[in-house]
Amino acid sequence: MWQNIINWLENHxxxxxxxxxxxxxxxxxxxxxxxxxxxxxDIWEAILLxxxxxxxxxxxxxxxxxxxxxxxxxxxxxxxxxxLSVFLVLASYAIKISSVF
Numbered sequence: 001m002w003q004n005i006i007n008w009l010e011n012h013x014x015x016x017x018x019x020x021x022x023x024x025x026x027x028x029x030x031x032x033x034x035x036x037x038x039x040x041x042d043i044w045e046a047i048l049l050x051x052x053x054x055x056x057x058x059x060x061x062x063x064x065x066x067x068x069x070x071x072x073x074x075x076x077x078x079x080x081x082x083x084l085s086v087f088l089v090l091a092s093y094a095i096k097i098s099s100v101f
Contacts, residue, residue, distance in 0.1 A: 006039055024100055027093040052088035055081050 013033070018026035034050030037043075038057075046053055059081035066074030 002039070006036060009036055009039075025093075025096055027089050029096075030092075051092050052085045055085045055088060059085060 009032075016026055016029050018024075019029060030050040031053065034046045034053045037049055038046035038053065043054075059078060062074065062078055062081065065071070066078065071077075
């Protein structure tokens with residue numbers, strides 16, 4: 001069943017309109033392929049493709065749990081995960097862009 005879902009996702013990846021129009025990758029480029037690698041169980045490949053994926057998924061999971069259970073420490077951890085995610089997105093984008101020019 002998982003393989004069918006993964007095959008369907010691989011065949012229906014969205015194209016990046018930013019890259020299509022401007023010819024350079026956007027900060028979100030690589031997220032879909034990274035998620036597919038993670039679904040296939042290849043954690044290292046997922047990290048290499050989009051380093052912010054795991055912190056973003058962790059942040060979203062904690063956010064849902066925090067909204068449901070109201071953890072006393074939830075807000076501060078969410079702030080740190082958000083900051084880490086933003087840093088990783090910007091750092092990986094800067095590296096991607098610097099290799100283009």
